[in-house]
Every structure is written in C-alpha cells, then in structure tokens.
Amino acid sequence: MPQLLPERKKLPVPDNGDFSLPQIFASIGGGLAGAAVFAVLTKGTSAAVLFAFLAPLPILIVALGFGLRHGATSALIATGLLSIWPNPIVGVIYAFLVAVPALAAAYVAAGAPWRGRELVTSHAPAWAILAAGGVVATAVSIAVTIAAIRFGGLDEALNPLRARAFIAIEDLVRTQELGEKLDPSQLSALVVFAFPATLAALTLLSQALNLWGAGLLARASDALSRPWPDIAQEFVLPRAVAGLFLIAGAVAFVGDLAGEIGLVFAETLGLALAMQGLAVVHALLRGTRVGGVTLTVIYIVIGLFAWPIVLFTVVGVVDAVFSFRSRKGAAQARRG
Incomplete structure (x- = not known):
C-alpha cells in the first residue's frame, strides 16, 4: 500500500513588517508606478485623465x-518624485487626493490594526470607503478655504474657472443652436460652484474601484491578511452618515464658502450612500433568476448617464432607516 504523502501547507504570507529585498523592490516599484500614472495628467488630454483614474492602484x-x-513607503516615494517633477503642487495634490486616502482605506480594510488588535471587526468595506471619503472631502474643503482666503473670497477664487466655463458653454450654446434655452453666465457659475464637490466625488469613486481591484489582485496571490468580505452584506454605513448627508445637502443651499464645503461633503457622502444602495440591490437580487441581468443593466445605465446613481443614494438613505438586508435575513430565518 503506497505511503500517503503529507498534505502540502500553503506558505504563510510574508511578515508585513519585514523589509526583505522583494518587499523593498515592491515599495520602490509601487512608488515609481504611482508617480508615473499620476504624472500623465500633465498631458491634459481626456485619455490622460482616465488613465490617472488608476493612480491609487499601485499604492493599494x-x-x-x-x-x-510598504504602501506608505510607496506613497512617500511617489509624492517625492512628483514634487520634484512636475512641481511641488502636483506632489501635494497627489499626497492628499491619492496617497493618504488610499492608505486610510487600506488600513481600515485590513481591520485597522492597533496594538495587536483590530479596531474594525465588521462592515470593513463601508468603513474603508468612509475613511477614504472623509480624507478626500476634508482635503478638498481645506483647499477651497485656503483659495478663498488667498483671493479674498470664494467668487474671486473661482473666477478663472468661471471664465473658462463661460467660454466653453457659450460655444456649446452657439454651435448647438440652443438659443435662449440656456444662460451661459448662470450655467457656468453653477458648474464651477459644483466643480470641487464633483472632484471630491470622482476621487472617492476612483479610490473605491481601485481598492476593489487591488483587493482582488491580493486575494489572487494569497496575500490578503483577512478573508474576502461579502461586500453586498457588509457594506453598511453608520446611520449617522445619512443624517450628515442631509445636513450637508441643506448647508449647500446657503451658498458662498459654507455652501461650497457643504456641497463637497454632501456629494462625497452621497456617493458612499449610493454604494450602500447598490449593495442593497445586490443582496436583494442574490439568488434570483434575473439578478445578473438586472445588475448588468443597472451598471450600464449608470455608466452611460451617471445621474441614475442619485436613485441609489436615495436607496442608501432609506436603507439606513429600515435595514432591508437585516429584514430579509430575519424573514429567511423565520421561514427556515
């Protein structure tokens, strides 16, 4: 009878605190890649902007x-390189809109380890997005405040952008023969006022997608320190987030600097709540025959038109009150 060979054990993930040669190379490579991806923005083309959307991926x-x-080492290397070329302002933008939010999200996704224990034991995906969103919204708000103080007011700080937006919108109205349907002056003011908040929301979207992609790559290489979460069930934001979103949305109507900061937090928290709304839809459609087709249609529509994401923000706010997934789980338990 042949002798049974001992079961092969999976090699443990290398100690993340070590600075071995492969890990040093990974840190340097991540920093170089992060700097190279973000530096593409200097070309100013649409393709460059889309490519720079992947800037958080190497660090994550x-x-x-x-x-x-090692992720922090990569972030420092990338920030230093971008501060040398193109210039220090680009390095600062990278640090506060890419590097710090990415590290915050990764730290929370890893359980927020602190003194030998994990501070985040449940709902890690939601807390990770909330951490990144908080950093992004705070950074954009501080930047807007500094610009307003330096130029003597928010309007003065936004005037250069408003002038460019006015020219672009005026050309659009003339070429499309829209006549008096659109007022270029009012529309450019609205677009420019929403620009910082939209930038914050798009930055958070980039962080979320890259966190998911980096997690998949780490799981494929057996390098994740925690089991892969059930995102559809675990993406549950604290109920206070819905309240803060509503308050920030109300403050946005005040206008001026306070309204600008309110809009920044409203769009950022609104996007996080939209992710919760999508998680609810994923959970409720799980196991149904039309689930896959329905989700595919939903994401195609959101990708084409963007504005339907607002509907899922509403779902996220309502879910914060009624907890649809918990109710579904309780109903299934009773039937079982």
Missing part, C-alpha cells in the same frame, strides 16, 4: 499585498 496593491508600511 503594495499596501494590501505587502503591508501598510
């Missing part, structure tokens, strides 16, 4: 696959 891959310390 290193942070989730090799450890937070």
Whole structure:
C-alpha cells in the first residue's frame, strides 16, 4: 500500500513588517508606478485623465499585498518624485487626493490594526470607503478655504474657472443652436460652484474601484491578511452618515464658502450612500433568476448617464432607516 504523502501547507504570507529585498523592490516599484500614472495628467488630454483614474492602484496593491508600511513607503516615494517633477503642487495634490486616502482605506480594510488588535471587526468595506471619503472631502474643503482666503473670497477664487466655463458653454450654446434655452453666465457659475464637490466625488469613486481591484489582485496571490468580505452584506454605513448627508445637502443651499464645503461633503457622502444602495440591490437580487441581468443593466445605465446613481443614494438613505438586508435575513430565518 503506497505511503500517503503529507498534505502540502500553503506558505504563510510574508511578515508585513519585514523589509526583505522583494518587499523593498515592491515599495520602490509601487512608488515609481504611482508617480508615473499620476504624472500623465500633465498631458491634459481626456485619455490622460482616465488613465490617472488608476493612480491609487499601485499604492493599494503594495499596501494590501505587502503591508501598510510598504504602501506608505510607496506613497512617500511617489509624492517625492512628483514634487520634484512636475512641481511641488502636483506632489501635494497627489499626497492628499491619492496617497493618504488610499492608505486610510487600506488600513481600515485590513481591520485597522492597533496594538495587536483590530479596531474594525465588521462592515470593513463601508468603513474603508468612509475613511477614504472623509480624507478626500476634508482635503478638498481645506483647499477651497485656503483659495478663498488667498483671493479674498470664494467668487474671486473661482473666477478663472468661471471664465473658462463661460467660454466653453457659450460655444456649446452657439454651435448647438440652443438659443435662449440656456444662460451661459448662470450655467457656468453653477458648474464651477459644483466643480470641487464633483472632484471630491470622482476621487472617492476612483479610490473605491481601485481598492476593489487591488483587493482582488491580493486575494489572487494569497496575500490578503483577512478573508474576502461579502461586500453586498457588509457594506453598511453608520446611520449617522445619512443624517450628515442631509445636513450637508441643506448647508449647500446657503451658498458662498459654507455652501461650497457643504456641497463637497454632501456629494462625497452621497456617493458612499449610493454604494450602500447598490449593495442593497445586490443582496436583494442574490439568488434570483434575473439578478445578473438586472445588475448588468443597472451598471450600464449608470455608466452611460451617471445621474441614475442619485436613485441609489436615495436607496442608501432609506436603507439606513429600515435595514432591508437585516429584514430579509430575519424573514429567511423565520421561514427556515
């Protein structure tokens, strides 16, 4: 009878605190890649902007696959390189809109380890997005405040952008023969006022998608320190987020600097709540025959038109009150 061979054990993930040669190379490579991806923005083309959407990915891959310390090293390398070229302002923008939010999300996704224990034991996906969103919204709000103080007011700070937006919208109205349907002056003021908040929301969307992608890559290489979460069930934001979203939305109507900051937080929290709304839809459609087709249609529509994401923000706010997934789980338990 042949002798049974001992079961092969999976090699443990390398100690994330070590600075071995592969980990050093990973840190340097992540920093170089992060700087190169973000530097493409200097070309100013639409393709460059889309490519720069992947800027957080190298840092997140290193942070989730090799450890937070190595992810932070990559972030420092990328920030330093971008501060040298193109200029220090680009380095600062990268640091506060890409590097710090990515590290915050990775830290929370890893359980927020602190002194030998994990501070986040449940709903890690939601807390990770909330951490990144908080950093992004705060950074954009501080930047807007500094610009308003430096130029003597929010309107003065936004005037250069408003002038460019006015020219672009006026050309659009003339070429499309829209006549008096649109007022270029009012529309440009509205677009420019919403620009910082939209930038914050798009930055959070980039962080969320790249966190998901980096997590998949780390899981494929058996480098994740925690089991892969059931995002549809675990993406549950604290109920206070819905209240803060409504308050920030109300403040946005005040206008001026306070309204600008309110709009920044409203759009950022609104996007996080929209992700919760999508998680609710995923959970409720799970196991149904039309689930896959329905979700595909939903994401195609959101990708084409963008504005339907607002509907899922509403779902996220309502879910914060009624907890649809918990109710579904309780109903299934009773039937079982």
